[in-house]
Amino acid sequence: MATIQLNKLTKAYGKAEVIHGIDLDIPDGEFVVFVGPSGCGKSTTLRMIAGLEEVSGGDITIGGRRVNEVDPKQRDIAMVFQNYAIYPHMSVRQNIAFGLYTSKLSKEEKAKRVEAAAETLGLTALLERRPSALSGGQRQRVAIGRAMVRNPAAFLFDEPLSNLDAQLRAQMRIEIKALHQRLGTTIAYVTHDQVEAMTMADRIVVMRDGHILQAAPPMEIYDNPVDIFTARFIGTPSMNIFPARQADGQVSLTDGAPSVMAGVRPQDLKVAATGTGMAVSLEGVVTVTEPLGHETLVHFSTRGGHDFIATAPGHFGASPGDTVQAQAAAGTVHLFDPVSEKAVGRA
C-alpha cells in the first residue's frame, strides 16, 4: 500500500522535453487512469514511476520515500505490459512464480501464493500450460498474476487490454476493477481508451503534450471539463463544439466572429425535442443515422457546413437528406473561451 506523488516531474530525451513538470498526488488505494492521445507522455510518466526511465527533473515519491534514483526492484511496484511480457519458455505456474523470484519466502509459501493468485484469476486449470497454448485474455491474466503474487505497494498497467478484442476487453475491465476493490492496492493505469478510463477510474488524469490538463473523478470530468480538448476527449460520441454568440440565455451558431465556443454533448442534443427553455436550437440536413437500439445517433450538417451529432429515440424515421431540428435544454451547454479554449461556464 502506498501513496505516489509526482512533484514537478519532467522528462527530456536529449534536448526534447516530453513531460513538462507534472504534479500529481495519488492517495493510497486509489485507481488512477491516465488518458490522452498517442504520444502525450502517458507511458513515459508510468515508466518513470516504475523506474524504467530516468527522471530528468522533479521528484517521485512512493509511500513517502523519494525514489528518483531507486532501482525498479526496490520500489515495491509491479507492472503489467501491453504485450503481456510473459515468458514463452516457461509454464503458467513458472511465469506467475517469477514475480517471487527474488522474494525470501519459503518454497511452500511461494507455491501457496501462486495457487492463490491462479485461483483468483481463474487460471488453476491452466497452470502447467505454456503461454503459446493460451488465449490473449488468459495471457494477460497470467501477467496480472505475476504482478499480484508480489503483493506490491502499487500496480502499474500500461494499456493492458489494447491487444484484446472488444468483448474480452469489457470483461477484463470488470475483472481488474473487481480485483482492485478486493485488494485495495494503489493502481496507476494507462490507456487511450476513454471508455476504460470512465468505467474503471476513481480518478482520471487527462494528459496532452506532456501536461496534465485535468485530474478529477470521471463524472466530474464529464460534467465539468476544463477545456475543449478534455470535453471532446471524454464521452462518446465526442461533444459537439461550435462557434457561437450568446444573447438572452440563448446560444446560437454563428459564422461570424464568435463570442464563445459552445459545446453540447450528443446525448443532450435531442432531435425534434419540444419544450421551453431551450438553450440551443439547430437545423440541418441528415447525413448519416446510426441506430443503436435504445437510441439513434443522427449526424447532420447545418447550412453553414457545421457537422453535429444528436440523439433521437430508438425508432427514428428520418433518413439521409431529410431536414431535422435539434435542441438542447438550458444548462446543458458548455461554454469555452474561443482563444484559450478554457471552460467559462454553462448556458
Next chain:
Amino acid sequence: MAAADTTPATAGLPMPKIRPARILLWTVLFIGGLLMITPILFMFSTSLKTAGQIYDLRLIPQSPTFSNYVKVLSEGDFFRWFLNSSLVAICVTLSNCFFDSLVGYTLAKFRFRGRQFVFIAILSTLMIPTEMLVIPWYLMASDFGWLDTYWGIMFPGMMTAFGTFLMKQFFETVPDDFIEAARIDGLNEFTIWWRIAMPLVTPALSALAIFTFLGNWTAFFWPLISITSSELYTLPVGLTSFAVEQSIQWEMIMTGAALATIPTLIVFLLLQRYIVRGVMLAGLKG
C-alpha cells in the same frame, strides 16, 4: 475416431499436379545431393578396402574389411587426437555461446556511449581473412608461451565477430517488455540475460553452436601451425601424419576421417531439434 467417420472418403481426391518446375527443381536438388554425398560414400567405401584395393574405384568394396578400423583405433594416437579435438571444439563452442551472446545482448539491448563504435569495430574484423591473422596469432602465442598448448589452439576462436553479430541480431528481436518486466521483478542484469533472454534465442544459439563446433572440429591450418608435439594434435592434423611417412596411406586417412564424422553428426542431430523447436516457439508467440 468419430471425426474420421464423418469425413468423406479421401480416395476420390485428385493427385497433386506434377508441374515441370517441380521436376526441374527436384532434378537439380538430386544432382546437388549426389555431388555432395559421393565423396562421403567413397570415404566410407575406401575405409573398408585393403591398401591394395584403394585405386580400384568401385563404390562397393570387393571384400570389405574392418581391419583398417582396428588398425586406426589400435595403432597411433587416434584416441588421443580424438579427445584433443573434442576438448578444443567443445571449449571453443561453449566459450562462443557464452561470450558472443553476452556481447551481442549488450550491444542489442543497452544504450551507451560508443555502442555503435564498438559494434562497427567488431564487424570490421570480419573483413580480415584468417590467413592474414595467422602470423599475428603466432607471434602473440609465442610471446605468451602458448605455442604447443591447448589454449594456444583455442584462443583465437574463443569469441568471434560473426557469432557476436548473429547473436546481436537475434537479441534485437526479443521484445524490451520481457527485459523490463524481469527488471521490475527484481532480477539483476546478468540473470535477465541468462534466464530470460538466452532461452528466447535458442535457435540462434543452436545454429551458432553447430557452426562453431563443426568449424573447430575440422580446423586444420591453425592447429597445424601452433602444435608441434604429436600428443597435442587434433584429429585433422593427426590424420595427415598417415600421409607423411613413406607413402600416403589413403585407407587409413579415410578410416580416420570416417570416424571423425561421427561426432559432427551427433552434434548436428542433437542441436537440429532445437533449431526447429525454436522456430516453432517464435512463430507461435502472439
